[in-house]
Amino acid sequence: MEGSGAEIGDEIGEGSREVEGEEEEDFIWSCWEGGEDCFTTPKKRTVVTAYGEEEEVLELKVDMVFPGWEEIEQQFRGYAKQKGFGVARRCGSLKSSISHTKDGSDKEKGIGKEKRNCLWTCECYGVPERRRKVIGDKVASDSQLHEVIGSGVRKFKKCQCPVHVFASVNKLGEWVIRRAVMVHENHYLTPSKSRTIAYNRKKFLRENPHVLTQANVCSKSGMSVAQTYNLVAVQRNGRGRMPFLRKDLNDVVAKERKARTSGGDAKAMFDYFKKMKADNFDFFHMYRQGANGMLQDVLWVDARSRAAYEEFGDVVCFDSTYLTDKYKMPFANFVGVNHHGQSILLGCALVSYENSNTFEWIFGNWLECMGGKAPIGILTDQDPAMRRALR
Structure with a gap:
């Protein structure tokens, strides 16, 4: 030929x-x-x-049939990855599905929802957002802003690109593409920069768990996420060749740390407190949580410390300058002196913020633990928040 x-x-x-x-x-x-x-x-x-x-990915066309919407999205994202643009799943309607019992009766066995249609667009699809401007004593409306080109336009990636794919389910339960527009407008495609798209960056980290393993090892050795990112960038010959950003690595490391510590360290600590309480009823512990349900402050005093305070509680030293735990929470302790001149521990606490509200909570619960007997003197640093709480 x-x-x-x-x-x-x-x-x-x-x-x-x-x-x-x-x-x-x-x-x-x-x-x-x-x-x-x-x-x-x-x-x-x-x-x-x-x-x-x-392999080269073919363009999606009208009347193409797929077994599910996931296959359409995978095909469209693969095509977008090679062309150099991002894909956003905009909307999709759901239809309730009712399943009945095996004997054919009208009694409902379960009710669920199935996706019936879906729309995928280019990430530049849509009109850019605009800021309202104050003109004199009046606020300009959206229609007035549109009359002036560039008036109040934010720096946004949306540029009215018409590329989109719309698919729905037919009577046979198959997904059929109803509309497919593949011609981009108002922006240029750069296939070499497709690695900077958010979906592709996160997909790279999911498909390469060794990067997360290296980040965890560096974190245990004392390196920050920024230092870990610079190390990986040097290994890949510069930041220009990095398939993800530093904030992506930070998000993945934080998510992994949260999954690892959820129900872990805090649960182990309270399990230990319950064990100590079962061994000796005089063991005392208190904690409080923040508005989001996260652990905020913890106070505990064992039975030996409570007994020693009755004899040697005239002068107490309170210090909160210890940062030895991996969560960087200040560790505070109450220390006294016995008749041999030896230091004795009279209570411990983990605090979230060193402010007057936190110190009032610690001092109030510690005083309640000690039967309401306040010391004659207390030695602290020159923290203003601590002085206000002591008053």
Whole structure:
């Protein structure tokens, strides 16, 4: 076939190149009848993009049928990744589904909701948001702002790009593409920068757990997330080649830390308190939580400290300058001196904020634990919040 090589070369597109060693395999086979080709079957090509060697993803077209909406989204995101734009799932309606018992009775067995249609768009789809401006004593409306080009426009990625794919379920339960617009407007695509798209960045971290493992190892050794990110950037020859940002690594590390510590350290501490309370009824502990339900402050005093305070509670030293735990929560302690000149522990606390409200809670509960007997003197630092709480 004449001219086939030039036509196929044009299909590869800008920013891609053909894999070496496959130039002569443009077609899988051909049939010869009557001295001319009756039909040919083109081979699906492999292109090399910024992400490495990948198969070319076809565009979505109207009336294409898929078994589910997940397949459509996967196909559209794969196409967007090679072209260099982001995909957003905008909306989708749900339809209630009712399942009945096996005997065919009208009694409902369960009620659920199934997705019936969905819309996927380019991340630049839509009108940019605008700020309202005050003109004299009046506030300009949205219609007035639209009359002036660029008036009050925020720096936003939306530029009225019409690219979108809309699909719905037919009577057979199959997903059919109803509308598909693939021509971008008002912005340019850069396939080499598709790694900076938020979905692709997070997908890279999910598919490469060794990056999270390295971040956890660096965190245990005392390195911050910023230092870990710089280390990975050096290993990949610069930040320009990084497939994710520092805030993505920070989010993943924080999520992993939260999952690891949820019901872990706090639960272990309170289990220990319950065990100490079961062994000795004089063991005292108090805690309080914040508005979001997170543990905020903890105070505990064992039986030996309560007994020692009755004899050696005239002068007490209170200090909250210890930061030895991995959560960087200040550790405060009450210390006294016995008749041998030795320091004795009279109570411990973990505090969230060193303010007057926190110190009032600690001093009030500690005084209640000690039977309301206040010390004659107390030694502290020059913290104004602590002085206000002591008054």
